[in-house]
Amino acid sequence: MKMDLGAKITFIDGQLATLNLVPGSSVYGERLLGDYRSWSPRRSKLASALLKGLKLPLSADSSVLYLGASTGTTASHLSDILSDGILYLVEFAKKPMEKLVSLCEARYNMIPIFEDANHPERYLGIVGEVDLIYQDISQPNQVEILIKNADHLLKKSGWVIIAIKARSIDLARSSEDIFRSELEKFSMRFEIEETFDLSPGYRDHLMVVGKLSSN
Numbered sequence: 760m761k762m763d764l765g766a767k768i769t770f771i772d773g774q775l776a777t778l779n780l781v782p783g784s785s786v787y788g789e790r791l792l793g794d795y796r797s798w799s800p801r802r803s804k805l806a807s808a809l810l811k812g813l814k815l816p817l818s819a820d821s822s823v824l825y826l827g828a829s830t831g832t833t834a835s836h837l838s839d840i841l842s843d844g845i846l847y848l849v850e851f852a853k854k855p856m857e858k859l860v861s862l863c864e865a866r867y868n869m870i871p872i873f874e875d876a877n878h879p880e881r882y883l884g885i886v887g888e889v890d891l892i893y894q895d896i897s898q899p900n901q902v903e904i905l906i907k908n909a910d911h912l913l914k915k916s917g918w919v920i921i922a923i924k925a926r927s928i929d930l931a932r933s934s935e936d937i938f939r940s941e942l943e944k945f946s947m948r949f950e951i952e953e954t955f956d957l958s959p960g961y962r963d964h965l966m967v968v969g970k971l972s973s974n
């Protein structure tokens with residue numbers, strides 16, 4: 760797995776941090792630690808997974824499609840990492856999108872896309888093929904959305920990372936049962952590389968890392 764991120768991600772005073780793409784500016788009230796911005800696992804599932812051992816399959820010049828970007832909290836840290844790359848951000852809610860757009864104005868590698876992630880055909884003219892799709896969307900058809908986007912927009916050698924939220928899929932079944940059936944759907948299209956249980960910070964959430972299946 761590629762993880763050639765140099766000094767882009769580090770630990771300072773025991774805190775995970777990314778090298779600030781816009782020196783001196785804070786995005787959502789996070790602490791500035793010299794040239795770095797603190798990345799709290801309480802604010803970001805991706806930070807939580809990194810602290811549990813996830814290695815990002817990225818380098819500074821990678822391209823990433825982010826589904827469910829909201830106001831850009833986690834996305835801003837990916838923007839720090841992708842200093843020579845590009846980050847396409849899909850969000851369908853108006854309020855967070857407004858904040859996201861102003862964040863993108865300050866960061867040259869972030870492109871906002873005001874769209875429903877169920878319809879990748881509507882933004883394939885903007886995005887092209889990417890190295891990684893990262894998805895954090897609380898919808899019952901989470902895995903189907905990821906597959907549709909990968910079919911249109913992921914390089915053959917590309918990676919996917921999805922935060923599966925059991926409670927958005929079914930309130931009655933156990934999360935173990937939901938994860939089992941979602942992983943079955945996931946593995947029809949992707950090879951599962953790693954999974955990370957995000958509890959106790961994020962109860963009933965499983966982060967799954969995969970690659971397109973070769974067959």
Ligand SMILES: C[S@@+](CC[C@H](N)C(=O)[O-])C[C@H]1O[C@@H](n2cnc3c(N)ncnc32)[C@H](O)[C@@H]1O
Pocket residue numbers: 802803804826827828829830831832833834849850851852855874875876877895896897898
């Ligand atoms: C859990 S929040 C994302 C938080 C964000 N990933 C972060 O860590 O900073 C989920 C976001 O997905 C968006 N969303 C849900 N369904 C969507 C869809 N079908 N298309 C685009 N965005 C969607 C919601 O509006 C919400 O902002």
